[in-house]
């Protein structure tokens with residue numbers, strides 16, 4: 001672990017830009033942005049925030065080191081120890097759990113030998129169970145680095161990870177082929193009238209609904 005950390009190049013410019021967003025006596029508000037920047041600058045070396053980085057941030061923002069650490073330890077998006085080249089953040093919150101998140105964890109354990117908080121020996125994958133990532137309607141899902149992989153089964157998750165391992169680019173988003181969070185088979189509402197999404201959706205009303213509002 002490096003004992004010294006300084007922002008450099010574009011990371012320094014971006015850190016200064018974030019600090020300048022706030023009044024001088026409120027520049028601590030930039031702490032999370034600077035933690036993310038420090039993590040990104042350390043991308044090739046474990047993609048995590050070192051203690052040296054937190055000390056530098058505390059000095060830049062003129063706030064106690066412990067306050068920086070409080071923020072860093074609160075958010076799971078801030079890594080406090082090195083992670084693999086691909087950081088698999090698996091959502092274990094209720095909608096994903098009900099849709100099979102535990103089976104995904106088991107599949108990764110069986111195929112790659114890692115559980116929550118563990119990294120493969122080749123440093124390729126780290127698995128972390130996290131709370132809701134905001135893609136509940138496409139549960140179960142994982143975030144790998146900056147991409148979401150949704151509507152997963154154990155087989156499709158392993159396939160995604162094997163593609164990454166082989167240097168390929170797996171399809172991001174739904175692994176069942178639906179567009180974003182639309183129903184399978186396409187839209188079923190707002191299918192007629194101005195802005196209609198499709199004329200022949202399966203549940204499309206046969207006539208344009210008549211709006212009946214207050215006073216009519």
Ligand code: FES
Pocket residue numbers: 091092093094095096097131132133134135136137139141
């Ligand atoms: S519960 Fe998994 S994304 Fe929300």
